[in-house]
Amino acid sequence: MNPALLHTAPTATSGASNRGVLSAAANGLDGFITRHGGDLDRVFGHAGIDPEQLLHPTLSLALPNYCQVLEEAARQTGCDNFGLRYGQQFQPQALGLLGYVGLCSATLEDALINFAQVFPFHQHSTSIRLMDLGECYRFDYRIEHGAILERRQDAELTMGMAVNLIRHVLGPQWAPREVAFEHGRPQQWQEHRDVFDASVRFNQAGNSVLIPKRDLAGHAMPGHDPVLLMLVKDAIRQLGEVNPGPDLLDQARQLINAALPAGEPTLQAIASALQLSEPTLQRRLREQGLCFSQLVEQSRQQLALRYLRQGSLSISELAPLLGYSETSAFSRAFKRWLGVSPRQWRNSAIN
Missing domain, CATH: 1.10.10.60 (Homeodomain-like)
Incomplete structure (x- = not known):
C-alpha cells in the first residue's frame, strides 16, 4: 500500500530559511555541558549564542547557531554522543509549548500527530513528516537549511525527544521498531542501540523513528486538557507566524x-x-x-x-x-x- 502522509512541514522558502528554533529546544543545555566538563564560555562563544537567550523559551535562536552549539559541545566535552545523551534525558515538559502540545493531547496517538503538526512552528527550515505505513507510523525529521552542514548532534537529540514523548506514557522500557540517521555510523554506535533498545541504521536518506501502532492503541495521555491544548496550539502558531525571528x-x-x-x-x-x-x-x-x-x-x-x-x-x-x-x-x-x-x-x- 502507499504510505499515507499524516503531516508534512512545507520546505522553507528563502524568505523564511533563517527563522530559527525556539530556545526551549536548548532547555538545560548549559547545565548539561557543565556536567560533561565543558566550558560554557568557549562552547557558546564558538557557536555565537548569548546564554541569556536560553532563559526565555519563546525567543528564537538562529538554527545554524543552535546546531553549531551542539556540535561544539560534543567537541569540547569530548563526548562524541553528546546529542544522544542530551536527548535521552530531555523530557517533554522541558520543550515548552511544543512539549505541552503532546502532553495535553487526548491519547498517545493524538500526541504524536499533534507533535508533528506543530513542530514547524517550533523550528523552521525543517522537514517534518508523520507517515502512516499501515502497521507503523514513521516520524521523519530532516533540517533543510543549506548553511547547516554539521547536524548529527541535533538529529540524535530530536530522535530522543520523539521517543521520550512516547516513553512518558509507556515507560522507559518502550522501544521503537527501528531508528534511522542520515549521518554515518559513529565510533560509539553501540550506545545508540542501547539508548533506543532497537535496530539503528546509519547513512540513510533522513532521520526517522518507526513506531508500531499497536503500542499506541488505547493509551490516554495522563495530562489531557483540551482547553489548554487549544491555547498552547494557538500560542505556538502565533510565535511561528507573527514572530519571524531575527532580522x-x-x-x-x-x-x-x-x-x-x-x-x-x-x-x-x-x-x-x-x-x-x-x-x-x-x-x-x-x-x-x-x-x-x-x-x-x-x-x-x-x-x-x-x-x-x-x-x-x-x-x-x-x-x-x-x-x-x-x-x-x-x-x-x-x-x-x-x-x-x-x-x-x-x-x-x-x-
Whole structure:
C-alpha cells in the first residue's frame, strides 16, 4: 500500500530559511555541558549564542547557531554522543509549548500527530513528516537549511525527544521498531542501540523513528486538557507566524559570531549562509548604514566586552574566539575601539 502522509512541514522558502528554533529546544543545555566538563564560555562563544537567550523559551535562536552549539559541545566535552545523551534525558515538559502540545493531547496517538503538526512552528527550515505505513507510523525529521552542514548532534537529540514523548506514557522500557540517521555510523554506535533498545541504521536518506501502532492503541495521555491544548496550539502558531525571528542584521551577526573562531569571516561566506548574493547583502547592509567590515567589527567588539565581563577567559584565550590569530592584534583593535587595553578595561569593569 502507499504510505499515507499524516503531516508534512512545507520546505522553507528563502524568505523564511533563517527563522530559527525556539530556545526551549536548548532547555538545560548549559547545565548539561557543565556536567560533561565543558566550558560554557568557549562552547557558546564558538557557536555565537548569548546564554541569556536560553532563559526565555519563546525567543528564537538562529538554527545554524543552535546546531553549531551542539556540535561544539560534543567537541569540547569530548563526548562524541553528546546529542544522544542530551536527548535521552530531555523530557517533554522541558520543550515548552511544543512539549505541552503532546502532553495535553487526548491519547498517545493524538500526541504524536499533534507533535508533528506543530513542530514547524517550533523550528523552521525543517522537514517534518508523520507517515502512516499501515502497521507503523514513521516520524521523519530532516533540517533543510543549506548553511547547516554539521547536524548529527541535533538529529540524535530530536530522535530522543520523539521517543521520550512516547516513553512518558509507556515507560522507559518502550522501544521503537527501528531508528534511522542520515549521518554515518559513529565510533560509539553501540550506545545508540542501547539508548533506543532497537535496530539503528546509519547513512540513510533522513532521520526517522518507526513506531508500531499497536503500542499506541488505547493509551490516554495522563495530562489531557483540551482547553489548554487549544491555547498552547494557538500560542505556538502565533510565535511561528507573527514572530519571524531575527532580522537580517541579527542573523548576520549570529553567523559572524559563529564563524569568528575560525578566523575573520568573509562576505561571501555570510551571504551564502543567508542564502543571498554578495551584492544583495551589501545593499541590505547599506540600507542600515553599515558595510560588512563594520558589522564584523561591531560583532567583535560586543563579544569582546561580554567575554571580558564574564572574566573566565584570559586575554590570550579570548583573542582566537574573536578571529584574531595573535593576541597583539586583538589588543590593538580593542585600544582603537575604547582607548584602553583589554586588561585595563576588564580591571575597571570588575572593580
